[in-house]
Amino acid sequence: MSYQVTLKTSGKQFSVSQDETVLEAALRHGINLPYGCKNGACGSCKGKVLEGQITHGQHSENALSKADETAGGILFCCSHPQTDLVVEAREVQGAGDIAIRKVPCRVNTILKPSNDVAILKLQLPAAERFQFLAGQYIEFLLKDGQRRAYSIANPPEQEGPLELHIRHLPGGLFTDFVFGAVSPALEEKDILRFEGPLGNFFLREDSKKPIIFLAAGTGFAPIKSIIEQMQAKKITRSIELYWGGRCPSDLYLNELCKRWEQEIPDFKYIPVISDGLPEDVWQGRTGFVHQAVIEDHPDLKDFQVYACGAPVMVNAARNEFSSKCHLPEEEFFADSFTSAADLVAS
Template sequence: MTGPFQVTVQPSGRTFSVEPGEAILAAAIRQGIGMPYGCKDGACGSCKCKKLEGSVVHGAHQSKALSAEEEAKGLILTCQAVPQGDVVLESRQVTDESAFPVRKMPSRVTTLEKVSHDVMVVKLQLPANDTLRYHAGQYIEFILRDGARRSYSMANAPHSGPHVELHIRHMPGGKFTDHVFTAMKEKEILRVEGPFGSFFLREDSDKPMILLASGTGFAPIKALIEHLQFKGTRREAVLYWGGRRPGDLYMDQWVKERAGDLPNLRYVPVVSNALPEDNWTGRTGFVHKAVIEDFPDLSGHQVYACGAPIVVDSARAEYSDACGLPPEEFYADAFTTEADKHQG
C-alpha cells in the first residue's frame, strides 16, 4: 500500500489526502475538513456515510454503529475506515468554515458543584491568551496522564469568556469520574484538546426545532439554548428533557427561567421512573416517545438529540419512520461511555 490517497466527498466535491494507515475521519480533522462525527471510536454511528468508489478496511467497531448488512451495502464509518486507495464518499458535509482548529491546552478547575446525586458541574478556566474557538454543542477531551482520553460536551456557549462548563455523570468504577467525585480539587490542572464533534446548530435553516436530551445529554443542549439567546434567534424550539426521576433533571429551574426569557422556547420535562414520594405530576414515559405524541408530523422540523445511545438511536429511527423527519435533519451526539466503546 503506497499513498497518500485522495478522498473525495460528494456532493460537495471537496477533496483531501489520507496517509497510509490513517482513518478517513482523522485525516479530515487534521486538515480542518468538517465531516459529521461523534465518538471517533466506532461506537455511535454518527460518521456513517456511503462509499461510492474505492476500498477501505475497517478497524474495530460495534455492530450497532455499522451492521454487516450496512457494510455490504457500501456504508462505512469514517472514524474506522482506512482507505486502500483513492475513495469517493457521499456525506452530508459540515462546511469548511465551520471547522475550528483542534487545539491542545492546559485548563484549571475553578469550581466543582454537585447538582444531583451523580452529576457534577465542573468549570474550567482556559488560557486567556489562547482562545478555544468552538461551536455551541461541541465537546472536548481530557488527556489523562496515561494517555487515555475522556470526552465531555461543553455546556456553555462560546460567548462567555475563556472558560468551559462540563456536566460529568459519575460512573462508579470509572477511572476518571471516580476521581472527579472523590479527589478532584479546585485549581487542579488538566490537559484538554478540542473542539470535536459535528453537533451544533445549523443556522442556515429557519425550521422549528425539537431539542431532545436524556440525562447529562442536556449539557450540549444547554449550550445551544445559550447560543439561541445570545443570537436573539426567533426560531421556535421545544426542549424535551428526560430522566428516570425528577432529580435527574438537575437544572430544571435554569431551563424554566430560560423558557421565561425566550418566548419561542417551550420546555417539556419527562420522567420515566417516578416514585410515589416524588409527587411527579408531569409527563411520564420515554422522552423520545413524548415528542412523537406531540409531533406526529416532523417533516418540517429539525431535531437535535443528545444523551444515551438507546434514546438517540430510537429517536433517529422512529422519527424518520413514523413521523416523516428527513434523516438529514436529525443531528445527534450519543453519549458513549468507555464501557459502550468496548462492547462487541
C-alpha cells in the same frame, strides 16, 4: 502507503495514511465530515462507499448493521481504506475556521447539583481566548495517554470559565477521579489539559425551521450552550426542549429550564421521567423521552432535531423519527455520549 478518497458530491479529494481513519484524514485536511463519538458507537459519521474497499474497526451494530455494511455503508470514524475510494458523505459547514488546540486549565469550582452529576468550571490562562461553537466538546488529555470527552455547557459569548457537566460512571477512569472514588481526587485549583474544540453538533443558523432539542441526562449540557447562545444572539425560532431522565433528580437544572419558558419567546419545556418511584411524586410525562416527541409530533417533516445523550436514545430517535415521523435525515443532528460499554465487536 496512502490512499486517495474522493467525495462524490463536492469532488474534494484527500489522502489517508495507513495509521489513520477516513475521518481523521478528512479533518486533518480541513474537510468537515459529520461525526459525534469518533469510536463507532453513534452512527453520526455514516456514509456510503461507491467505489473501492475498506476495513472497519470495532463498532456497534446499532451504528452500522451487517446489512448496511454489505450495502456499502461506512462509518468514517473507524474505517481504513484498502484501495482508493469514492464515497458519498454529507459535509458540514461552519466549524472549519476554528483551530483545534491543546490548552491548560485550572479547576475553578466543582459543584454537585445531584448525587451523580458534577458541574466543573475551568479557568483558562489570562491571555487565552478559546474559540468554540455552542454544542461542541473538548477532550481531557490524561496522563496515561487516554482521553475523555465532555461537552461545553456555556455559550461562546459568555465571559469566564468553561462549564462542563459530568455524570459519575462508577469505575470510570475520569469520573471516579472527579467524584472522589479514587485517591487523589480532583480538587479545586488542580491543573488539567484538554484539546478542542471538537465535534459538529452546533446550531445550523441558516435555517428558520422550528427546533426540537432532545436531551437525556447530561446530554443537556451542549443543548444548554446552544439555547443560551440563541438568547445572546437574539435568534428567534420556535423551540421545544424534551429532557429525559430516570428520576426527577436527573433533571439537575430543572429550574433553569422552567425559567427559560418565562424568558424565551415561543419556548416550551417538556421534562420526561422513565423510571420514577412513588416517593418521587412525579406529576409530569413518563416513558422514553424520544417517544414523548413522537406522541406530540407524529409529523416532523418541517422540523430540525438536535439530540444528545446515550447512543441507545440517539439511535432510537434517529431511526424512529425518520421512519415514523418523516423527519428528513439531513435535519437530524446528534452527539452521542459513549463509553467502552457502548461498543460491541462488529
